[in-house]
Amino acid sequence: MQQLTYVKVGASTSARTIALSGVDKAAYEAEFAAQTGVSTNTDHPGYTGSGFVDGFASSGDAVQFDVWVEANATHQLRFRYGNGASASAVRTVRVDGTSIDTVTLPSTGSWSTWGTASISASLTPGRHTVRIEYASSDTGGINLDNLVLAR
Template sequence: MAEEDPGNGGGEQPPEPPVDVIYEAEDATLSAAIIDNKHPGYTGTGFVDYNPNASGGWIEWTANQLTAGEYTLEFRYASGAPEDRSPEITVNGAVTASQLSFPSTGDFTRWKTSFKAMLQAGTNVIRATATGPSGDEYRSLAHP
């Protein structure tokens, strides 16, 4: 007689994987940036574009986190520029990524890039600042 597989010890379900929290770019605080919807592929009501595509414009999200720790943050963006972009990313006022590469997507379709950052329990302020003469179109910021 074959032994029975004890399974997971009583029929308990394994924990669900974390679900991304999505913060739409058009709901963020903006400086030298505009909300637009002229290109398809965005979520929410539109996307944010630096305006007038100059260095110094920024998009700032406020994200609430239950537990402090290192998390993967994922920017969803599009870029029709031929070259990569490198915005400065700050978390709670500290530069987290000064040369994070946002590769060109070749057109204005949805794309993404991610990086790891330490988030504190409670409120976190995440800012993407343009460092060059033109920028990407941001759809959203997501993290588990």
């Protein structure tokens, strides 16, 4: 599954500005992020991009995204994940190295069913790192598809 926004306008010889409202930035794909102790796979349908991160099930496992923020605001960090276990999983989220909270990732009922879990973060304009990790007090295994920054 690919994600895009398509805008079609009539031909014109003058310059125009097109502003999109209510459209999230493209997802940051987990398979292209920095990975620790995990692998990538394509064996469950419905993922975006070219695959997803799996084997995200042990203390020390992590995925770190380099993200770009346009405006000073509170953003929703939306993690798209699969959790085929019967229990929720928990992961610690860090922004620029500082733990901001944990995010709960409820069971999706199947490893081929994707869900979204969100956590809020106040971000300033510029480059940031967002790390989702299996800390010592976290639980459960997940597959991680992507991260979307939404406002």
